[in-house]
Amino acid sequence: MPWVYILRCSDGSFYVGSTTHLEFRLWQHQHGEGAEYTKRRLPVELAFAHETETVGEAFGLEKQLQGWGRAKREALIRGDFAALPGLAHRRRPRTTEVIEERRPKGDASRDHRPDP
Numbered sequence: 183m184p185w186v187y188i189l190r191c192s193d194g195s196f197y198v199g200s201t202t203h204l205e206f207r208l209w210q211h212q213h214g215e216g217a218e219y220t221k222r223r224l225p226v227e228l229a230f231a232h233e234t235e236t237v238g239e240a241f242g243l244e245k246q247l248q249g250w251g252r253a254k255r256e257a258l259i260r261g262d263f264a265a266l267p268g269l270a271h272r273r274r275p276r277t278t279e280v281i282e283e284r285r286p287k288g289d290a291s292r293d294h295r296p297d298p
Contacts, residue, residue, distance in 0.1 A: 184240035186247065188230040188255060191223035196255050200244040204231060230259045 185204040189197040189211060197220050201207035210216045211226050220226050234240040247255065254269040 184234045184237045186232050186234060186240045186243040187228060188247065188259060189220060189226040190229040191220060191226050193223050195223060196229070196252070197223075197226065198244055198247045198255075200237075200240040202237065230255075 184200060184202050186198070186200045187204060189199070191197060197217065199207070199217065207216070208228055211220045212224070214221050214224060232243065234243060251269070254266060257265040257269055
């Protein structure tokens with residue numbers, strides 16, 4: 183079955199991945215045959231693992247967890263699911279918000295491009 187996992191690296195950082203063979207993938211990471219990121223941060227230990235129904239679900243969850251901040255990942259590892267919604271925040275504004283902030287007041291145009 184597919185898995186999504188979080189490794190705790192020797193420098194205290196986290197690595198998020200997914201695999202269909204958890205024990206073998208963990209062995210690879212622990213022996214320097216995993217990702218470049220973990221090769222430079224040995225030893226690593228399994229901090230969290232969740233089995234999913236499909237590879238697509240595991241990959242989607244992997245991408246979601248990669249977007250989480252440290253505090254939210256730590257809450258997940260602790261099993262503190264009640265804390266997760268409170269730790270949700272957007273790290274940077276969406277592109278449209280940045281455009282709105284930079285647009286001069288009173289400028290109704292959607293996009294300004296200089297004439298060629």
